[in-house]
Amino acid sequence: MSMRVTFLGTSGAVPTTERNPSAILVNREGDRLLFDAAEGTQRQMMRFGTGFTVSDLFVTHLHGDHVLGIPGLVQTWDFNDRDDPLTVYTPRGTGDDIDALVHAAGNQPSFPVHITEVAPGEVAVRREEYEVRAFRTDHETNSLGYALVEDDRKGRFDRERAEELGVPVGPKFQQLHAGTPVELEDGTVVRPEQVVGDPRPGRRFVYTGDTRPSEQVVSVAEDADLLVHDATFANDRVDRARKTAHSTAEQAAEIARRAEAVRLALTHISSRYAGDVSTHLREARDAFDGEVFVPDDGELVEVPYPDE
Incomplete structure (x- = not known):
């Protein structure tokens, strides 16, 4: 059963010629889940061939580099005669703001749009074989991260x-x-x-959105097969990271090490680093022995089962 992660946007607040701001599409055996939708997300979906079929959108927080793609995406779905409902999950207290984005410029979608506010610790989505859980992050506004956690699988038949x-x-x-x-x-x-052998663990995908280093992330990301963590800055801007409620690559790697994650993707890269992420990689690899990478926009990553 496949789980594929497409990095549609990996830049920080300001886009670059190579990186769009935040958006990640997870395709779990045909269930297509979008995490954040920055300006230009729909064009990134076209550019990288993901298609527009999305059932659920998970918003981490209301900063523009995470949500300004929603109006255009909703209107394009409308132009394409979408009938299927869309559910948008957003932090508690932000539903009215998301509703305003959905209806920006007087848009009235012809398909159902359900806006659901969620709080840390709540299960946003429960489906057969997996769920998506919200968890608290440490940003300068009302913010969440999300963890897609699969149920245990049956043991092997002897x-x-x-x-x-x-x-x-x-x-x-x-x-x-x-x-x-x-x-x-x-x-x-x-x-x-x-x-029949012991139950086998499913997969765990964790996306932090924007956050300072957080004990909550360590707990949620325990044994994560893929942890996607804010790494806006390198250590040359550690004070700036603290002030703006972001993380450095080394701090993200320390979280991954403590959580014993398998792979770490460093995202939300500040535009000041432009096309050179070598410092991010070096500093993260010094702190974490697992696989570390800075995904390019459009990069497609397979998430295998832990026992494969």
């Missing part, structure tokens, strides 16, 4: 052991793997735990 126990190949295999005991012709009962 076919060889099942055959040794006399289970005939066929429907009884499926029953055992589904957790139901089976009775053999001689009256012997074979139980699932005899032939």
Whole structure:
């Protein structure tokens, strides 16, 4: 079951010729979830071939470099005769502002737009096999991060052991793997735990949006397969990071190290670093032994299962 992350915008507040401001599209087996929508997001979707099919939009906070793409995107969906509803999740107390963006310039979408305010610790979306949880971040406004967390998967079925126990190949295999005991012709009962291994963890994708280093992020990002963390500045601007409620690349890497994340993507890169992110990478790799990268706009990343 695939999980693909497309980085549509990786710049900080000011776009550059190479980077658009914040937007990330996650495609989990056909469920297409958009996290933030900066100005120009719809063009990035065209440019990188993601298509426009999005069921849910998760807003981290109301700064323009995270939301100003919403009016244009909604109007384009309207022009394309969209019928499917859109749900926008946004921090508690910001729903009216999102509604104003949806209806900017007098726009009245012909498709349903549901705006749902969420608070830290709440589950924004619960679907079969996964959920999206909101968590508190430390920015200079009402802000959230989001974690897409999959349910545990069934343990592996030991076919060889099942055959040794006399289970005939066929429907009884499926029953055992589904957790139901089976009775053999001689009256012997074979139980699932005899032939099915321990549950296997699903995947965890964590997106912080804008934030200072936060203990909450460490907790939420524990064992994350992909942590996407604010890394607006390098260490030459650590005081600026603190003042503006952002993180440095090294601070993001320290969060990833403590959370024992598998991979770390450094995003929201300040325009002052333009096309040279070598310092970000060097400082982050000094603090974190896992995989670290600064994604380019349009970069597509596969998130594998932990046991693959």
